[in-house]
Amino acid sequence: MRIGNLAIRKLTVRFGSLTAVDDVDLDIGNGEVVALLGPSGCGKSTLLRAVAGLEPQAEGTVRRGDEDLARMPVHKRGVGLVFQDGQLFPHRDVAGNIRFGLRMHKINDPGRVDELLDLVGLSGYQRRKVTELSGGEQQRVALARALAPRPGLLLLDEPLSALDRALREQLALDLARMLRKAGTSALVVTHDHDEAFTLADRVALMREGRIVQTGTAEEVWRHPIDEPTATFLGCGLILDARIIGGTARFDLGDVHLPWAPEGTHKIGLRPHALVADPDGPLQGEVSGRVHRRDHVRLLVKLEHREVDAVATIADAPEPGHPVRLRLDPDGFALVGPRERLSVF
Incomplete structure (x- = not known):
């Protein structure tokens, strides 16, 4: 039937x-x-x-x-x-x-x-x-x-x-x-x-x-429709950003988000929004790390906050060691209601 x-x-x-x-x-x-x-x-x-x-x-x-x-x-x-x-x-x-x-x-x-x-x-x-x-x-x-x-x-x-x-x-x-x-x-x-x-x-x-x-x-x-939803979906950090011409500018730098609308918004960062990279623009110190199946989760102290990041298993630095990070657009979300979503 x-x-x-x-x-x-x-x-x-x-x-x-x-x-x-x-x-x-x-x-x-x-x-x-x-x-x-x-x-x-x-x-x-x-x-x-x-x-x-x-x-x-x-x-x-x-x-x-x-x-x-x-x-x-x-x-x-x-x-x-x-x-x-x-x-x-x-x-x-x-x-x-x-x-x-x-x-x-x-x-x-x-x-x-x-x-x-x-x-x-x-x-x-x-x-x-x-x-x-x-x-x-x-x-x-x-x-x-x-x-x-x-x-x-x-x-x-x-x-x-x-x-x-x-x-x-x-x-x-x-x-x-x-x-x-x-x-x-x-x-x-x-x-x-x-x-x-x-x-x-x-x-x-x-x-x-x-x-x-x-x-x-x-x-x-x-x-995600709001901050609790973003947190449930893995966004451990939510920051204010200004989006101009598809680029989000916030206090960790700039990241290209071509799908994001213009204006002032909150953006959510999942752990893989920050990736260990020797050529990355952000510099910090590893304060903790946890092995996952195919990557390593890092806790990194930056100048003004502590953030989650990811590294490959082969190249993950030890706690206490310096690390450079780059921004990965795939790890970002735009937090707040959008007209094209069905919200009840």
Whole structure:
């Protein structure tokens, strides 16, 4: 079934005196993947569960065309669910888990299991015990089971969070491909912005029960709506800047940002906005460093402040040593509302 456009309007969920979801508006287009991104405890999973019918809404509507889903029981809403632990049946093999999704909807489609296993990259796994699968393989089976009855909307609640980082990154790429190949609308809950930007056509940022910004990955990354959002998206330093002719001038120097509008703005610097470079114009002293997988994070004392920076693993200076830094435009964001972003 195709769910068409889903319109969430003024959705509110309360638990006693606590408002977990507060007056939320959100649209999900036909075949669109939307990531609901925010820190733990902001209400993301509660919103998803309310759309699924697993949490009662105090106010608002969830509409598919002219239908209000709040008036429908869970099993008639046309949604598929995938949770972070997969929730597979350990006593069933892979094919049995997928067929369960078909039987629940009284669908007789003998070729559907093979079709789905091909989609999720597990062809030939029909008779495998799910207890013998890796975590990533189990999540693929959970996705196949959720897609089995051809739901109009797929709801995924932190589907990759239980996996290790390397597997999570690979499966995020695979999941993005699978969702687009399936053509199913999806709402994906995550606290990881890399994951959100990999998976989604649009990102909805949530904080304290409210959606504060929606937009494409590029819009949200380059133009966080306010300082708390910029901080959540990795901007450890926010400074005033004057932008003239696509160049931002501020107290660390000048950086070319051709996409930034003219005027006085706040700019956010992520750690890779400052890069160790022996020819860089800024000079400081390393006060701390932390190894990451493919780079080293530095804490650097400049003349008038301490800043984050990055260096290659091979050339990272030790604490107490001098270092020169250059500005990297890819590490900058423009902080504040923009008309072309959808803000609720």
